[in-house]
């Protein structure tokens with residue numbers, strides 16, 4: 001990546017690493033991803049500080065979802081590295097990346113519609129431990145203890161998300177916003193170090209949007225690191241400590257929202273209509 005993609009006023013070093021005090025939990029380092037002749041990610045570089053809320057923004061087609069796919073093991077970058085706590089995670093399978101502590105939600109939530117809310121949550125925890133039927137057969141006592149622990153965490157998490165009154169409803173009966181909360185719940189059951197959310201409030205009604213954002217803030221207050229893609233600039237400005245702007249597959253700017261919002265290249269590329 002050429003160094004001139006980073007804003008000199010953006011709080012990041014020319015190579016995209018942060019110069020703030022906090023350590024970067026997630027490092028995206030020169031990630032390149034081609035689809036045939038199309039370069040969807042072209043040297044994307046930035047860091048996500050531990051216990052921060054970072055927003056990833058950029059026009060349609062900027063390469064944001066592709067980058068999430070490169071971070072979470074759906075795609076292997078053609079070049080560059082993704083590190084969690086200093087350890088490379090690029091090239092691992094999505095399951096392995098999840099087990100390392102990277103949780104992810106999708107634009108369209110992935111829940112099992114034929115399972116109840118409670119079953120969806122418990123299933124996510126079992127997926128994370130990789131428990132097999134054969135293993136369960138040989139360790140019945142341990143499994144009973146683990147199961148009780150899972151159910152207790154399910155109850156606690158549903159209460160936290162204010163979904164406890166829906167515990168025995170089928171996921172198919174939930175609204176879109178409730179399904180997004182359930183998907184967040186499934187991710188929390190995996191106890192991730194960092195949560196990646198792809199447009200968490202898109203298409204969610206205003207009261208549930210507030211609920212979801214409040215839950216994210218609370219998770220962050222408890223030390224959870226969050227990276228989310230969002231098109232709603234009011235949400236980004238109100239809730240993010242740092243913003244990463246992507247354009248044409250590249251990192252255009254990285255920094256605090258109020259600084260990034262005033263970066264002329266960002267305004268030109270993306271924020272033209274935002275009041276400053």
Ligand SMILES: Nc1ncnc2c1ncn2[C@@H]1O[C@H](COP(=O)(O)OP(=O)(O)OP(=O)(O)O)[C@@H](O)[C@H]1O
Nearest residue numbers: 035038039040058059060061062063064065066067
């Ligand atoms: N699997 C794929 N095969 C071919 N091209 C792809 C694939 N996935 C993404 N692309 C292309 O890569 C570019 C970046 O797409 P991507 O979905 O990552 O952008 P985005 O910033 O997430 O956009 P949006 O905000 O619309 O979701 C686009 O030109 C897209 O058409």
